[in-house]
Amino acid sequence: MEMAESITLDLEQSFGDLNECVLVTNPDRVIVYANTALARLLRVEPAELAGAMTKQFFADPAQFEEVGELYRSPEDPRPRKKAYAFEVIRSDGTTTSVEVISAPIFDAANNLSGYLFVVRDISERKALEKRLSDVALTLEDALEAISEGFAIYDCDDRLIICNDNYRDIYEHSTAAIVPGSRFEDILRFGLTRDQYNTGGLSKDEWLEQRLVKHREADGSVIEQNLADGRWLRISETRTRSGGTAGIRADITELKEARARAESAYKNLSLMADNVSASITEIDTDGVCVFINKTGCEWFDGSPEELIGTSLRDRLPWKEREVLLPIFRQALQGQKVASEVSLNFPDGVRRECHLDCNPRVNDQGGVDGLVVLVNDITDRKKTERTLAELYAITSTRELGHEEKIAEILRLGCEHFELPFGIISDIAEDRYTLAYTHCPADELVSGVTFPLGDTYCALTLKANEPLATVNAAQSEFAEHPCYKLFELETYIGAPLIVDGVPYGTINFSAPSPRKRDFTAADIQIVRQFADWIGHEIARQRDHQALMDAKINLERVASIDDLTQILNRRAFLERANTEIQRFRRSKQPFTAVMLDIDNFKQINDQFGHAAGDEVLVKFSRSISNALRAVDVFGRVGGEEFCLILHETQENEALLVCERLRRTILTDCQMEDVDQTITCSMGLAVAAREDIEFSTLMQKADTALYQAKTSGRNKCIVFGSEPAQTPD
Numbered sequence: 001m002e003m004a005e006s007i008t009l010d011l012e013q014s015f016g017d018l019n020e021c022v023l024v025t026n027p028d029r030v031i032v033y034a035n036t037a038l039a040r041l042l043r044v045e046p047a048e049l050a051g052a053m054t055k056q057f058f059a060d061p062a063q064f065e066e067v068g069e070l071y072r073s074p075e076d077p078r079p080r081k082k083a084y085a086f087e088v089i090r091s092d093g094t095t096t097s098v099e100v101i102s103a104p105i106f107d108a109a110n111n112l113s114g115y116l117f118v119v120r121d122i123s124e125r126k127a128l129e130k131r132l133s134d135v136a137l138t139l140e141d142a143l144e145a146i147s148e149g150f151a152i153y154d155c156d157d158r159l160i161i162c163n164d165n166y167r168d169i170y171e172h173s174t175a176a177i178v179p180g181s182r183f184e185d186i187l188r189f190g191l192t193r194d195q196y197n198t199g200g201l202s203k204d205e206w207l208e209q210r211l212v213k214h215r216e217a218d219g220s221v222i223e224q225n226l227a228d229g230r231w232l233r234i235s236e237t238r239t240r241s242g243g244t245a246g247i248r249a250d251i252t253e254l255k256e257a258r259a260r261a262e263s264a265y266k267n268l269s270l271m272a273d274n275v276s277a278s279i280t281e282i283d284t285d286g287v288c289v290f291i292n293k294t295g296c297e298w299f300d301g302s303p304e305e306l307i308g309t310s311l312r313d314r315l316p317w318k319e320r321e322v323l324l325p326i327f328r329q330a331l332q333g334q335k336v337a338s339e340v341s342l343n344f345p346d347g348v349r350r351e352c353h354l355d356c357n358p359r360v361n362d363q364g365g366v367d368g369l370v371v372l373v374n375d376i377t378d379r380k381k382t383e384r385t386l387a388e389l390y391a392i393t394s395t396r397e398l399g400h401e402e403k404i405a406e407i408l409r410l411g412c413e414h415f416e417l418p419f420g421i422i423s424d425i426a427e428d429r430y431t432l433a434y435t436h437c438p439a440d441e442l443v444s445g446v447t448f449p450l451g452d453t454y455c456a457l458t459l460k461a462n463e464p465l466a467t468v469n470a471a472q473s474e475f476a477e478h479p480c481y482k483l484f485e486l487e488t489y490i491g492a493p494l495i496v497d498g499v500p501y502g503t504i505n506f507s508a509p510s511p512r513k514r515d516f517t518a519a520d521i522q523i524v525r526q527f528a529d530w531i532g533h534e535i536a537r538q539r540d541h542q543a544l545m546d547a548k549i550n551l552e553r554v555a556s557i558d559d560l561t562q563i564l565n566r567r568a569f570l571e572r573a574n575t576e577i578q579r580f581r582r583s584k585q586p587f588t589a590v591m592l593d594i595d596n597f598k599q600i601n602d603q604f605g606h607a608a609g610d611e612v613l614v615k616f617s618r619s620i621s622n623a624l625r626a627v628d629v630f631g632r633v634g635g636e637e638f639c640l641i642l643h644e645t646q647e648n649e650a651l652l653v654c655e656r657l658r659r660t661i662l663t664d665c666q667m668e669d670v671d672q673t674i675t676c677s678m679g680l681a682v683a684a685r686e687d688i689e690f691s692t693l694m695q696k697a698d699t700a701l702y703q704a705k706t707s708g709r710n711k712c713i714v715f716g717s718e719p720a721q722t723p724d
Contacts (some may be wrong), residue, residue, distance in 0.1 A: 011033040016035050102117045159181045210409075231255040272292035273293035277373055278373040286312055291658075323354075332366070354373050357372070361639060393534075422502065422504050423505070431445065466513070467487075574690050586683055589640070589641055593676045594613070594642060616661065617638070641695065643682065678701030678711070
């Protein structure tokens with residue numbers, strides 16, 4: 001008894017404080033000793049275990065018998081399990097899983113004296129294994145539920161698990177897609193069976209590129225094309241254990257739909273880019289999501305620079321204020337059309353017709369606006385120019401020269417160019433006939449060689465010609481560009497009465513920001529047509545005026561003496577008498593008669609008489625003022641009106657004329673002194689008609705004749721003795 005207590009005491013000292021459960025039995029597996037840890041496991045007091053049979057703690061008695069077979073022959077050379085597991089029953093009736101390690105105990109005589117058991121509670125491990133098993137099953141079920149292909153490779157790049165969709169995607173590689181296969185080997189297997197579209201690369205090149213992406217496994221998307229035309233989207237990432245997890249999705253339909261969408265977008269973009277209007281789409285915040293080629297040009301940027309930005313913010317604040325109510329109205333779902341004038345970032349101001357079209361979603365809300373902007377600058381400008389051209393050409397307030405000047409001004413304004421010229425071209429000389437310029441740099445009448453001007457090209461083409469950037473055109477080689485460096489030019493030939501006259505042209509030393517339009521060509525053609533017609537009309541008018549002057553001259557000038565005839569003189573005389581009655585400014589009428597003129601004709605002939613008349617008329621005309629009026633009223637009778645003269649002044653003038661005749665009118669072939677007699681009559685209040693005044697002067701002339709000739713007598717006075 002003491003020996004047993006001593007053994008128990010020794011065992012307690014050895015195993016009592018261990019956390020491991022320790023059990024010692026005799027050869028019949030009756031408990032000799034159990035430490036506190038085992039008592040806690042079985043939920044009994046340690047004293048209750050001593051002498052107990054271990055069988056009572058086996059949940060399955062068959063397991064007790066099965067395990068007992070190992071201990072019936074402890075010297076049996078057959079290897080025993082180092083550890084085995086079973087379920088035990090605790091004192092409260094519950095069960096738990098344990099793992100037991102055993103060893104035989106021999107006495108000094110090497111006889112079996114019992115067994116030592118180390119018992120471990122593995123219930124938590126068993127529960128964890130159960131949960132892991134459940135998770136694995138759930139994972140397998142989840143993988144099979146995924147419509148995409150899924151696979152996990154370990155840190156050695158060997159396949160751990162994949163779903164059936166993964167195998168179905170790579171149907172030619174199914175035989176190689178088994179757990180433990182290396183990723184590279186699976187790829188090579190598929191390459192040998194032409195599973196992949198290598199895109200023109202060799203199989204080794206394609207494999208190397210694919211392995212690089214696979215090793216990166218950074219989550220980036222890879223698109224893979226299979227030989228049968230299918231497309232896969234692949235995304236691979238690293239697992240925590242250093243392996244790789246990857247998903248394969250069949251995106252063939254998506255690629256085809258995307259290709260169709262891209263094709264439709266390209267076609268739409270192609271159409272939009274070939275439209276001369278600006279087409280943009282903006283979201284509800286005003287951010288650009290689409291812009292065509294014309295819009296990029298107007299907003300002075302590329303699609304990459306403009307998309308994602310607010311186009312409205314690129315306009316001056318005044319334009320933004322104009323557009324704001326239009327966009328607000330369109331965002332309420334209303335289509336809005338308006339005409340606005342905008343300064344665009346490319347530096348050009350445009351008159352625009354703007355259409356704002358709401359983009360409505362399925363719920364009826366507005367997702368954005370499609371904005372179509374048509375440049376109507378040329379149309380509006382053309383309308384204004386044609387209206388002003390009509391006003392200029394139809395007015396009677398302007399003369400010929402003024403109309404031409406106005407047309408040149410209008411052309412400079414319409415084409416936005418500083419210089420306007422109408423040239424007169426004769427042979428190879430180019431003359432500035434009319435000019436318009438900001439600082440009078442061009443002077444009418446200046447001449448150039450025709451070959452040194454762009455107009456030589458215009459006349460050769462026989463139609464309007466234009467360039468907005470001569471340096472980038474055939475104009476760069478022309479002498480005019482080298483001499484004057486004119487970058488912008490538009491001109492048209494001038495035809496007058498079917499014959500080339502010159503050109504009308506407008507120019508500038510700097511390139512024009514806007515190309516000339518078809519409307520501009522028609523405008524300069526109309527300018528040329530009207531100027532040609534106006535020059536022709538002016539020529540006709542001048543010819544008519546010349547003809548009229550000639551007719552009037554023929555009707556009013558005496559053929560022989562080239563002074564006013566009787567009719568013309570009397571018309572002028574009546575005008576003078578009317579002026580006298582209005583202004584009371586005096587004038588004197590003088591009747592002149594060549595003395596003894598009939599005798600000259602009779603003795604020396606009518607030719608001599610005509611020559612006397614001519615010399616007499618020339619002498620009197622040369623001695624008169626421009627305001628005086630002189631005319632032949634009879635054969636050798638003449639009449640003279642001395643403007644603003646009283647009796648004494650008129651008499652002095654007549655005396656001077658009488659002496660002039662004595663000195664200037666003598667002829668070698670006429671052996672007779674040429675003299676004349678004059679009768680003067682100063683206009684008086686009672687002289688209502690010139691005929692009464694003329695009759696007074698004629699009376700005074702008669703007195704001069706009858707009193708000896710070669711005299712000047714004033715009406716109402718006595719004849720004086722002539723000193724000569």
